[in-house]
Amino acid sequence: MKKFYKxxxxxxxxxxxxxxxxxxxxxxxxSFKDRQELYENVLALPKEFSFQYYIEAMEKMNFLNALxxxxxxxxxxxxxxxxxxxxxxxxxxxxxxxLSKIIFMIxxxxxxxxxxxxxxxxxxxxxxxTNTLHIPMINTREGLIFMHIGFSSSISVFLYHGxxxxxxxxxxxxxxIDGASKFGVFWRIIFPILKPITVTVMILNVINIWxxxxxxxxxxxDKGLRTIPLSTFYFFGExxxxxxxxxxxLMLTIIPVVIFYVLAQKHIIxxxxxxxxx
Amino acid sequence: xxNKINKGWYLLFTAPxxxxxxxxxxxxxxxxxxxxxxxxxxxxANPKVFVGFDNFIKLFGDTRFLESTWKTTLFTILAVxxxxxxxxxxxxxxxxxxxxxxxxxxxxxxxYLIGGLILGYIWQFIFLDVFTLIGEVTGLENVxxxxxxxxxxxxxxxxxxxxxxMAGYIMIIYIAGIHSIPNDVMEASMIDGASWWQRLxxxxxxxxxxxxxxxxxxxxxxxxxxxxxxLSLTGGGPANSTEMFAMNIYNEIFGYGNYGYGQAKAIIFxxxxxxxxxxxxxxxxxxxxxx
Numbered sequence: 156m157k158k159f160y161k162x163x164x165x166x167x168x169x170x171x172x173x174x175x176x177x178x179x180x181x182x183x184x185x186s187f188k189d190r191q192e193l194y195e196n197v198l199a200l201p202k203e204f205s206f207q208y209y210i211e212a213m214e215k216m217n218f219l220n221a222l223x224x225x226x227x228x229x230x231x232x233x234x235x236x237x238x239x240x241x242x243x244x245x246x247x248x249x250x251x252x253x254l255s256k257i258i259f260m261i262x263x264x265x266x267x268x269x270x271x272x273x274x275x276x277x278x279x280x281x282x283x284x285t286n287t288l289h290i291p292m293i294n295t296r297e298g299l300i301f302m303h304i305g306f307s308s309s310i311s312v313f314l315y316h317g318x319x320x321x322x323x324x325x326x327x328x329x330x331x332i333d334g335a336s337k338f339g340v341f342w343r344i345i346f347p348i349l350k351p352i353t354v355t356v357m358i359l360n361v362i363n364i365w366x367x368x369x370x371x372x373x374x375x376x377d378k379g380l381r382t383i384p385l386s387t388f389y390f391f392g393e394x395x396x397x398x399x400x401x402x403x404x405l406m407l408t409i410i411p412v413v414i415f416y417v418l419a420q421k422h423i424i425x426x427x428x429x430x431x432x433x
Numbered sequence: 434x435x436n437k438i439n440k441g442w443y444l445l446f447t448a449p450x451x452x453x454x455x456x457x458x459x460x461x462x463x464x465x466x467x468x469x470x471x472x473x474x475x476x477x478a479n480p481k482v483f484v485g486f487d488n489f490i491k492l493f494g495d496t497r498f499l500e501s502t503w504k505t506t507l508f509t510i511l512a513v514x515x516x517x518x519x520x521x522x523x524x525x526x527x528x529x530x531x532x533x534x535x536x537x538x539x540x541x542x543x544x545y546l547i548g549g550l551i552l553g554y555i556w557q558f559i560f561l562d563v564f565t566l567i568g569e570v571t572g573l574e575n576v577x578x579x580x581x582x583x584x585x586x587x588x589x590x591x592x593x594x595x596x597x598x599m600a601g602y603i604m605i606i607y608i609a610g611i612h613s614i615p616n617d618v619m620e621a622s623m624i625d626g627a628s629w630w631q632r633l634x635x636x637x638x639x640x641x642x643x644x645x646x647x648x649x650x651x652x653x654x655x656x657x658x659x660x661x662x663x664l665s666l667t668g669g670g671p672a673n674s675t676e677m678f679a680m681n682i683y684n685e686i687f688g689y690g691n692y693g694y695g696q697a698k699a700i701i702f703x704x705x706x707x708x709x710x711x712x713x714x715x716x717x718x719x720x721x722x723x724x
Contacts, residue, residue, distance in 0.1 A: 165533050168526050172537035175597070178555050179543070181563060197562045239450040246446035250439075258451060265458050267710065269658045271682045272703040275475075275696055276464035277457065284456075305457025308450050337442040366548030368661050369683075384550045384661075391554055391665070398558055405554060412546045420539065423546075427602065428609035431647050 179409070186402035193399045208403035212390070215400070218407050220379060221386040225411075228296055228371075228382060229364045232303040233357055236311050239304065241353065244315030245345055249324070259316060266309045270369060277302070278373055292374075299374050303364050311356045314430060318352040319345075355426040358419070365412075383408050468696040475692040488697035497673060498698065501681040505657060508588055508595075508677060512656040515596045517648055520603030525633075527604070528611045538608070542601035549598060553665025556594045557581065584674040587667050591675055594662055599655065603648045610644025611637065642721040649717060654710050678702055 185193050186208060187201035213219070247255045281292040281302070292298035322345070330340045346353075368384040375381060381389070390404050416423065469488055471481040492498055523541050527534045544552060560581045568577035580586035580593075614637065622632050660679040663669065669676035669684070676684070682702060686695030 161531075164526070164529070165531050168531055168537050169533045171523070171526075172533070172540040176540045176543060178559055178597075181559060182555055185558075194562075197566055239453075242446045243450040246443060250443060258447065261459065262454065265454075265462070267707040268458065268462060268703055269679070269699075269706050271658070271660070271679045272465060272699040273458065273461045274683075275686050275692060275699070276468055277461040279468075280456070280461050280464055301453060302457050304450070305453045308454045309458070312450070337439075337446070341446075362546060362548075366550070366661075368548075368550045368664070384548060387551060387554070388665070398562070401554070402558070405551060408551050409547055412548075416539075416543065416546055424538065424542065424605055427605045431606040431609060431644075431651075 182402050182405055182409075185399060186406045188399050190397065190399055208400050209407065212400055212404035212407060215393075216386045216390045216404055216407065217378070217381070218383075218386070218404075221381050221383045222411065224296060224380060225365060225382045228300055228303070229361055232300045232307070232364050233360045235300070235304055236307045236360055237353055237356060240308055240311035240356065241315050241346060241349055242341060243308075244312045245319050245341055245349075247312070248316050248319040249327070259312070262309045262312045266313070270306070274369070274373060281374070294374065294376050294380065296375075296380060299371060302370060302374065303367075306370070307360050307363070310359065314352055314356055314359075315349065318349060322348055351429065354422050355430040358423050358426040359430055361415070383411075465696055466700060468693055469700045470697075471693040473693045474690045475686070481693070484693070488694045489701070491694065492698065492701060497676070498681060500673070501676050501678055504588060504675065505678040508591060508659070509653065509656040511589070511592045512595045512599075512659075513649065513652045515592055516599045516603055516652045516656075517645075519596055519600040520648065521607050523600065523604045524607030524611060525637075528608055538604070541604055544598050544600075545602040547598075549659075549661030550665045552594055552598050553662045556590070556597075557666055560590055581667055582671055584671055587671060587675045591659070591663065591666060591677075594666055595656065595659060598662065599652060603652060606648050606651070607641065607644050610641045614640045639722050642717065646714060646717040646721065649713055650710055653713055654706060657706055657709065 181197060184200055185197060187204050187206075192202060247259050278293070281298065284290055285292045285298075292301065326344055327340050330344055335343070366384060367382075368388065371382050371385050372388070375385065387404065387408055391401065468481075470483060470485060472484045472488070473479065473481040523537070527538045527541075531537075547555075560579050564577045565579055568574040571577065578586075580590040618636060618640075619632065622636055627635070658679055659677050660683070663675065663677050663680050667675040669680050679702075682695055682698045685691050685698055689695075
């Protein structure tokens, strides 16, 4: 009887999970159909697997270009965030004075500000910088990376700070006595110890930056600079009626995410769990 | 001498990030407060007219804004309940040592990675074609129809899709919480003959309080700030019935060009988000128990 219950439970869980993912199934099967076949039965498997609509969607979305932009922006932003926020958090945690406390408090308190409160003045300020200092902040990928770093810094510093506090200080003191500089102590000793939390910081930021729509939509106006969410948005504006084509376009955007998930699955789930508990 | 070197290191380590952070977050926040007292259309050549608190007073007579406040509140309440129930149920199932656990965990978490904008488009198609098809086949046309064209159901559609997006993420947090409950406590209660429900009610839930704090905080604040899913699923329609706070502010500023008035809304938005999340964290933190 107990065994019977267990099998039922196993099955129920699997069915619930499959049901949970069923929308993805609908997207996949319809991405291979032509318009007429799609409206005959949206749940049926396609009669033939032709990648015709994928190729078409790829061209219309300028997909490869958008993929390159998204990769460039996400990878560069995340690398700089990891380097700068780990250094900042370590220094703030290890220098026990008023200034450190104030800076840390500012980082934490601003986590409560929603993006919508900042978006208009941010754009104004960034165009002022562009116009007066001639640093191109608006409509460049590097400007967007700069802004991503700014918005990610609170949570990243917070996570690193909590982790540093849990590392005993003796190791660093010993290295300092042996004559290592602060720079050496940090990169040779501390940074390797920070690895678990670095994974968490990277994963959280990759997800946020990769999927961000609003900030890129405000800063990037050139067609050639569009990220994946941006090009999806414009693609839908122009081709909504052709749902089969739209399905192929959506599948294209999901594929990189699935590859990322398969490659880093363990780290992602563990990273999210640890990030939340901190 | 020692002190001087330390100052140099201090600057080198903290200044780069802090300057970026000031430029992107702190300075725009201060400028934003300043803008909220002006009437301005966003065009640099046009004058900014100081109106004092007029923008804030005007909010109370803005029916579209008040409607959006009510809808956002309703959405948030429904979404928080729904996300946390689905997330918690999956977490309890996945941690009950089943062979299908890993597969289920992977599948349920998947939507969170895909991103709000794309999820909204996926569900637009499902409500449009799959729901109508199910309605025709089963005859349950009162339940299965295109929710997105109905003024009440469009909001439930938003709750539905948001739950689909967030439940996996919240599940991971509850799983982490469940794993942190010491095994011996559970074993001791089993030896004492506690039933499954008694263990859940008297041990699991109280010890899960920290996970509740975080999950509620995350769902509450992200539901309140919802934008991407809102934009791609309903676009605020039909007839503005699903125009959430964030979208209302965006439209006011960039759609209608009321920069000063829109920014006043944005400041109020910040105050509400801060008040709600801080209150929630305060309340649930108080209920956390130490082992």
